[in-house]
Amino acid sequence: MNKTVKAQSNINFKKLISKPEFSSLLILIIMFVITAILQTNFFEIKSIIRNINAFAPLILLSMGQAVVIISGGLDLSAGAALSLFTCVLTTIMKKNDPTTGIYALLITIVVALLVGVINGIGIGYLRIPPVIVTFATSYIWLGISLFLRPTPGGEAVDWFKAFYDVGAVKGMPEFIKAIGGVIPPALVLVLIGCAFWFVISKTRTGRHIYAVGGNSDSAYASGINTAKIQMIACIINSIFILLAALFFVGQNQSGDARMGDPMTLKAIAAAVVGGVALAGGRGSVYFGLVGALILSFVNKIIFFANIPNAYQTLVGGVIVIVAIAGSQAYTLYNKRAMLKESK
Amino acid sequence: MNNLMSIQNGALQNVYEKYKKFIIAFLLIIFLFILGEITVSNFFSLAQILLTIKLAAFIALFGLCQMVVIAAGDGGLDLSVGYTATMTAVLTASIMDGMNENLWKAILVALGIGLVVGVINGVLSAYVKLPPLIVTLAMSNILQGAINVYTAGKNITGKPSPVLTLIAAKSTGIFPNILFILAIVTVVVMIILYKTKWGLMLFGVGSNETTAYLSGVNVKLVRCIAFIISGVLSSLIGLLLIGNMGIAFKDMGSNYVMPSIAAVVVGGVSMAGGDGNYLGVILGSIFLQTLTNLLVALGWGDAGKWTGFGTVLFILLIVYVSNRRSR
């Protein structure tokens, strides 16, 4: 009896290790430790908040991207959509009229939904390869952004700064400022994103997102409306991107048509590093967060290793390739190991 | 008797199918010119047309790179063409330094860069089986980063060899010289694709990789070579770019990436692979350049250009690529 129990726990342990999530957690811990060592004031509150602020946008984008990838798609227009949302917000808002902030918010929500719907129709209903269709839509978002903001600029109402730093808003009650000093709005936005996904993941739609990405023919044979599910995944991604846009506008009070460009690839890489399979159907959205953290820490490490600024883009690109190649190789290795075992 | 009739009708339909996309592309161009003539005067003049075709030539050349990679199938695309060209332009600018003597060195460097980029793209896409889009996008970032490193803090010095300027920027009479290059390239490409075994192998691999494999073709090698060709070609185009502009700068090539892909789609070349009518790509390039000119003439600038490109591409994807058949 004891032997079988031990054998079973051995197998369980092996299964645990072979999951991509396990290795990404391990890598995260390693990166965390290295960064903590290199950055002397790592554990000071101010620097923690600064880090959270720096990491939050990528975290949000990669979580949204994870949802789309799990559903069997891919969104190359994520960065451009982010830029678009910042441009829409800062074009509608007028600095001196607080109510324009509310209009801007409502209209941008509608824009975000439209972005998700258009991508969703292309991927889900028209079944154009996601890579190509989101490539096309990324230019549509870029063009509209340039219409609104040919050069970076625009305005934001004062209370919008609350999305970045609660203390910067005039007339904010003291106790909220105090809370904001400890729990930065960026963290709140990430938590909102997590809560949002948490709710969805417990519904039928959440389960179906995995089913459609895993095997859309099987999902269809089971009566699931695969096109609708893929569109919903695109819309969810849009919401995550919107949260990131709120943060950026809160921070900079300006919109920029090209600010999101470098983030698309990073978001995809972060999701993959976090264990989301590009083929779809597998992975955890929360681990998109883990992947984003890993990439962010790696960036910090490069910064602290005193690699000149100029090299950072270069190294960034190399890291992406290594990360994705590594994940792919890891998945292939696991698949082969499993095939061998099952024989 | 009925069989024969239906076979004949089938043949007629084949002809129609083949040229339908050409006709559409051509009609679209005419449509744009008419639109342009109505809204902006002097749009439809010989000088304008030649200028349009000259600018379109660069798109078409990049489009060739895309077409080769796309023809090999499996969702191949090369997003690194822009920065490969830029990299070559930036590195060779000081080598050439405005003289013809060092042109051969510049060409060697260009070939080297193209080979390295192409091999990396090809191996990662065809052998390691990473999605080509992500590989080439990351490669594009790496090249951009490398260019940043190289030009950190200093201006890019150097000028193209006069030969290059002659080919790329100048005209013979009213004909821009680049068009001769385009014509030569077109002839060479069409011959290789349609008259040699390489072209046939490429089309087979893109059309049905299982059938190609079972017929003894090394599918992975063919796909890898497609990326190498794209890399080398885009690198050489970099020489033409600097010849045209007179100097090299960091964003020289990046604006060509999207149009190069769009030109392939507009030209009716199948995104699934197996197809490669370069004339279609040229027509597509002319269409896109005409569209750009029209939008600029209307004062809609960059914003209009990208929105227009994106929308046109999206619509054509719906028409040509979408898979609406119910299961």
Next chain:
Amino acid sequence: MIILEATGIKKRFGGVIALSNGNLKCQKGKITGLLGANGSGKSTISKIITGVYSADAGEIKYEGRIVKYKNPNEARKDGIAMVFQNLSLVADLTVWQNIVLGAEEKNGLFLNDESAKELSKEIIDQLLPSLDINKKVYELNPGEMQIVEIAKAISNRPKLLILDEPTAALEQEQVKSLFNYMRKLAAEGVAMIFTSHRMWEVMEICDDVTIFRNGMDVATMDFSKECKDPEKIISYISGDTKKAKVEKSRKVLTDETVLSIKDLNYGKYLKNISFELRKGEILGIGGLAGQGQNELMLALAGNYHGVRCIAEVKGKRVKLNKPANAIRNNILLVPGDRQQEGLFLKHSVYTNMIFPKMALKHQPLFIPRKKYREECEQIIKTLSIKTHSIDTIVNTLSGGNQQKVVVGKWLSFDTNVLLLADPAKGVDIGAKRDLYDYIVRQVREKNMSVILYASDNEELIEYCDRILIMYEGQIVATLEGDDINEDTIVAASMRVRDFGGEHVG
């Protein structure tokens, strides 16, 4: 009480008639068996009942009303469920998640995972108690996956359950559990249609049996009234007429061995296959569908990189790890799925025909257009390919002519071994005759050697000198000379009689 009645069902696919007159009756609480050879129509009629295909003619009455389902979902809502062979599972989800997929119960807004797990456990416990419902489907072996498919169909509480070869992937124990569950369902009034190629299973579980042959039902045996006689059933399946074997003008069979295969193994698909092919011989591969015949043909053509075997062509060792190697040794394949594996659908007849030459070592860079076009025209004449011109796009041709193109592309090659993977499937009679005429001529005149896999036993009988019967990836019987007839092939395929292969269970 009759719950389903199908009358006069007709169905054709292109030029091939799958059903000319299909009739079937099912009763509540009774298990009806469907038997028949490959292509007899038994699978087609099941798929028509559940809405995967639509009938060209005929009527289906379900619970007294006429029904015509457009897809399996409609049938499912009406209470008719079909268990497919691994068509509706998502590998990355768990067993219980798959069982309730598409029909998950909700607790307000959220999924009711508790009830889903309970339901799954309840069903699985009766089918395969050792199966952990929390395992992901990709961790399961094929037998377990099949059980999950069955559980999924049952979870909808159907009134009519169709099981199409559900036992193909199951082991003995699992089959026993399945049967117990089926008896329980029958007691609850569920009607079932059950197909299997294992005779003992049909005899054990079915209350009655309907036998299909050549697109129509030819006999129904009610086991409550008649006794279960396997030989009688076999004769229904194969047809009473023992066709006198057409005396083919015997060609001189040389003793020269053209191809020798020893211990061919490939994963779980092919096990320990060994045989020799003599020059001028037509060796047939038979057996029920899906026993590895197609995989064998692909393996011999070098398609599987990981295949292990000792192969010799005319005495010379050959590595069958890539198609180029096979082709260079003149082992040429006409693949089983011509559209997916044998043709470039969007290209012309000419392009398809000359393509394999491109991979040859001595192929000139510039394609000798004139020479090849003439060759192509010649081949069209030789095989009587009906096409407007050699530039016609292949996907406009009929199935038979497409198949001729697939064969035609090898005509200009010297052939040591021609591998034919079900060449006449979906091909009209005229084209079929043309193809086989040509092949037989080549064998007689040039001593070409052929390995022929045919799903239609008639073809095996008419053309083959020797037939190897495959079952679950192995060769289980060898039939030669007078032993070659419909009865023996069917019996060997269903492992009823022993023909010098593995011991029959």
